Amino acid sequence: xxxxxxxxxxxxxxxxxxxxxxxxxxxxxxxxxxxxxxxxxxxxxxxxxxxxxxxxxxxxxxxxxxxxxxxxxxxxxxxxxxxxxxxxxxxxxxxxxxx
Amino acid sequence: xxxxxxxxxxxxxxxxxxxxxxxxxxxxxxxxxxxxxxxxxxxxxxxxxxxxxxxxxxxxxxxxxxxxxxxxxxxxxxxxxxxxxxxxxxxxxxxxxxxxxxxxxxxxxxxxxxxxxxxxxxxxxxxxxxxxxxxxxxxxxxxxxxxxxxxxxxxxxxxxxxxxxxxxxxxxxxxxxxxxxxxxxxxxxxxxxxxxxxxxxxxxxxxxxxxxxxxxxxxxxxxxxxxxxxxxxxxxxxxxxxxxxxxxxxxxxxxxxxxxxxxxxxxxxxxxxxxxxxxxxxxxxxxxxxxxxxx
Numbered sequence: 001x002x003x004x005x006x007x008x009x010x011x012x013x014x015x016x017x018x019x020x021x022x023x024x025x026x027x028x029x030x031x032x033x034x035x036x037x038x039x040x041x042x043x044x045x046x047x048x049x050x051x052x053x054x055x056x057x058x059x060x061x062x063x064x065x066x067x068x069x070x071x072x073x074x075x076x077x078x079x080x081x082x083x084x085x086x087x088x089x090x091x092x093x094x095x096x097x098x099x
Numbered sequence: 100x101x102x103x104x105x106x107x108x109x110x111x112x113x114x115x116x117x118x119x120x121x122x123x124x125x126x127x128x129x130x131x132x133x134x135x136x137x138x139x140x141x142x143x144x145x146x147x148x149x150x151x152x153x154x155x156x157x158x159x160x161x162x163x164x165x166x167x168x169x170x171x172x173x174x175x176x177x178x179x180x181x182x183x184x185x186x187x188x189x190x191x192x193x194x195x196x197x198x199x200x201x202x203x204x205x206x207x208x209x210x211x212x213x214x215x216x217x218x219x220x221x222x223x224x225x226x227x228x229x230x231x232x233x234x235x236x237x238x239x240x241x242x243x244x245x246x247x248x249x250x251x252x253x254x255x256x257x258x259x260x261x262x263x264x265x266x267x268x269x270x271x272x273x274x275x276x277x278x279x280x281x282x283x284x285x286x287x288x289x290x291x292x293x294x295x296x297x298x299x300x301x302x303x304x305x306x307x308x309x310x311x312x313x314x315x316x317x318x319x320x321x322x323x324x325x326x327x328x329x330x331x332x333x334x335x336x337x338x339x340x341x342x343x344x345x346x347x348x349x350x351x352x353x354x355x356x357x358x359x360x361x362x363x364x365x366x367x368x369x370x371x372x373x374x375x376x377x378x379x380x381x382x383x384x385x386x387x388x389x390x391x392x393x394x
Contacts, residue, residue: 019117026121030128031325034314037135043316047373055370061159075169076248078152080262082176085226089183092198 115320132358184384191352199352201381203227204323204391205360206254207330208292209240213360215225217368219246221372226385229360230254233281243285250385252292253278253318257298260297261352268308291388293318310394319393323355324348329362338366344372349379353392 020027119320170369190196205216208231217376220227228245233256244251264274275293283319293313295302300320302309312319325347329390340362348354358365376383386393 013114014333015114016117019114019121023117023121023124026124026128028287030124030131033128033131034137037131037138039137040135040142044142044145051145051149051152054149054156058152058156058159059154061163065159065163065166068163072166072169073143078178078248079169079173082173082180085248086176086180086183089180089187089382089384092196093183093186093194 103112114188117207126206129131133187149245158375161249177383181387181389184387185391187382187384187388188295188353191348192391197380198352199379200241201348201356201376201383202321202386202390203322203358203360203369203383204230204252204294204358204386206230207232207258208360209237209244210361211237211240212363212366213240214243215366216360217249218368219369219373223370225358225373225383226250227383228252228292228386230292231278231282232256232258235281238285241282245286246286247302250292250387251282251288251290252294253290254294255296256281258296260301264296265302265305265309270303270314271302271305273307275313275318289317291317291319292393293320294322294388295320317388319390321355321390323329323357323377324351324358325354327365327368328376330359335362335364337364337371340364340368341371344368345375348372348376349381350382354381 117202132194187198188200189202191198203220203225205213205227208229213229216227226247226249228250230252231241231244234256242250253275255271257264257274258381259274263270265271269358279289283358295309299306299310299320310320325344327344329335329340332339340358344356344358348356354376358369373383384390
């Protein structure tokens with residue numbers, strides 16, 4: 001019934017209803033485009049923030065690594081020295097032969 | 100003269116007007132869409148850059164973790180060394196080892212001559228123990244002792260045996276704590292071995308309180324059972340130093356040799372002492388808190 005009513009209404013002035021349909025379609029295209037722009041801007045801001053955050057994190061890490069690297073060579077040598085001494089000392093230990 | 104369109108004619112043009120309006124909105128929508136293009140491009144670029152940065156951050160984090168693990172690796176290697184030292188001591192004490200243990204100890208430093216001692220010890224590949232006092236002018240020497248891996252022990256800050264150190268338990272503890280604070284402040288280092296200036300007998304009647312205080316402070320203490328007498332005899336020769344210390348040392352399974360790193364005779368005798376100790380099956384160790392000779 002509703003369909004018949006709509007069809008009879010449409011038949012009274014087809015160009016008008018086609019035009020209204022086109023207008024509705026245009027509005028459907030236009031209004032989301034406004035929101036899309038705002039959403040894009042929000043998203044861009046978020047990426048800018050993430051980018052800056054990552055950049056800050058990278059710089060901090062690079063500084064930390066530079067500071068650690070200065071000591072690391074010495075620590076590595078000390079570690080090797082202690083390993084060598086331990087191995088040497090272990091050679092004096094009599095292994096348990098069991099019963 | 101043209102007349103204005105009436106309501107009926109207006110109705111006739113209404114669809115065309117609506118279509119034009121629709122086209123206008125469609126066009127505006129297109130303009131918005133096209134206008135967002137640069138923002139989209141910029142965002143895309145930002146996204147790519149951020150992803151590259153994230154990879155770089157991940158790599159740097161891994162590199163940092165590896166660097167941060169280095170001290171732990173060193174500590175583990177050090178721990179392994181002292182575990183081996185404790186095992187060897189136990190085997191010597193049990194009589195299951197063909198070896199004996201000697202501890203080279205140097206008191207009252209640091210001095211400028213300490214560098215020479217460190218050089219000899221490095222050449223001979225021996226770790227020793229330095230019982231130090233508080234000497235702010237020799238910070239570099241303390242640093243060198245620790246860097247070489249030797250044990251640094253507390254020997255009190257002042258060494259004032261007859262001038263206040265052993266007046267009371269409080270005066271003794273204050274002096275020990277003063278050196279503790281000095282070493283912590285300058286080297287972030289806490290010693291665990293202690294030697295009484297003059298030996299434990301010098302503490303006299305307050306001996307027990309002093310020992311209790313040392314134990315509470317995480318210390319073990321040790322005297323000596325062989326010495327070069329380099330602090331007693333003027334004009335000591337290196338032969339004298341050797342001849343005094345070796346018979347005492349080689350009669351023990353655990354020999355704790357006392358020398359002073361200001362003395363050039365002990366320094367001169369040191370390579371021979373080390374060589375002959377080795378020939379007589381001594382393994383030379385630095386002192387450590389869990390050592391069997393620590394009390």
